[in-house]
Amino acid sequence: MEKLGRNNIYLIFIVTLLITSLIEEIVNLPFDYYATFVIEEKYGKNKKTPLIFFKDECLGFVSNLVIMCVIVLPLTALVLHLIHHTALTSFTLTNSILFTLILAVGIGVVMLIAMGLSYIVLNIQYKFTDLEDGELKDKIIYLMRDSKKKVKHIKVYNESKKSTGKNAFLLKMLWYREFGIADNFINENDEDELLAVLSHEIGHLKHKKNIYNYLRYIFISMLLIVLIVVLTHLPFFNKLYIYFLQAFNIKTLNILLLGEVIVTLLRPVMRMLSIFNNYVSRKEEYEADDNAVKEGYGEALIQTFKTLSSDELVDVNPAPTIEFIEFDHPGMYNRIHHIHQQIQEKNLNKEETYGQNDIQTYSHKS
Structure with missing residues (x-):
């Protein structure tokens, strides 16, 4: 990598990123092919031809490459410039805040452009x-x-x-x-099942807490960046990084290797943040399901879940611990149970309303 990058930290980063991405794509390709033409074929789920499969794989790789070259590389080059020309130990409060804001805004821009590019790719594929x-x-x-x-x-x-x-x-x-x-x-599928799913999606629009989600994103971004700055100031970090450089016989700063060291050390924090985000996501899914019940499509949504679980070979009742840690959507069993409860509450409220109306009518007659 050092020879290819001519001992330039920017070129070393670009070369390392491109080569590792290509290797990852080559390694994953046979597994994706097996999943599509063996596993999905076994259960009658696949309709792709090999030509369509390789076309989709190429589109995915090219889109990721565009994101890296157009967005990730310039953003990383800016961060590298800040790190390379300003020692982390000499960061003032102003520099630290600026560094944090640049990264937070950069990550947001990457996400938006990635979404736009995914939309373009989706319209090419379908x-x-x-x-x-x-x-x-x-x-x-x-x-x-x-x-x-x-x-x-x-x-x-x-x-x-x-x-x-x-x-x-x-x-x-x-x-x-x-x-x-x-x-x-x-x-x-029945029309009511489609309307049930769309009612669920509209529920996300109604209950979407944009300000809360933006604040949560900003807080998590700030927290991670502050942790990175603090982590890189600790005495053992330099020793650990030097040990990694010596282990791989690397003499020039390699930002990807540095990033891997930081990510490995922050993995427990990342796991905790992931669990929190999954919890918030599951809660929002329940809220969206409530909207389908409100619109009168609760039973249709349950039937849709049952059909999709069978068609997509979904684990309908994962272990509670696995669901809590890994799932950003509730398990189907829990969602169906929740919808049943909401339907019962809705029917009970209707009966109470009818009862009150009858009492008021009787009183008026009297």
Whole structure:
């Protein structure tokens, strides 16, 4: 790497990143091929041809490469410049705050551009067409009647070209929102099941705590960056990094190796943050399910979960510890149990309302 990068820390980073990404892609390719043409084929889930498979793999690799070259590399070069020309031990409070803000904004920009690029790739892989005007479209629009944020674009994509998968999702990019509905879902599921899933997605729009999520993102970004700055000031860190350089016989600063050292040391903190984010995500999924119940599609949503669990070979009832640590969505069993509870509460509230109305009517007559 040092020879290829000519002992320049910027070139060393670029060469190392590109080579490791290519190696990772080559290593993962046979496993992805096996998963698609052996495992999925065994259960009748795959409709891809080898040509389509390799086309999708190339698109994914190129999109990742574009993100790295256009966004990640310039951002990293800026960070490298700050590190290389300003000793971490001499960071003033102002420099530390500036360093933190640059990284936080940079990460946000990377995420936004990655989302935009993913949308472009998705439209290359699938053909999206606007949902035709009619009763179904009118019902979908009606579901958004009391939502402040509307979805103006409702599209159907040809999932049947590649698999038997059934999906309906809400794509959000800044002010642009779009419903994507797999043609398999429309052709093979009841209309109420589709409306149940879209009610769930609209529930995310209604309950989306944008300010809270932005503050949470800023807090986590600041926390990680502060931890990195503190960590790199500790005496043992330099000794550990020098040990890694000697172990790999490296003489020039390699930012990727430095990053691996930092990530390894911060892994317990990252795990705790991941558990917290998963908890928040599961809570938001329950809130979105509640909206489907409110719209009268609770039973249809349960039926959809049962169908999808069977079609997608999902573990419907993972161990509680595994779900708590790893899952950003509740297990199907817990979601169905929660929906049943919400339906019962809704019916009970209706009965109480009817009872009160009867009492008021009787009193008025008397």
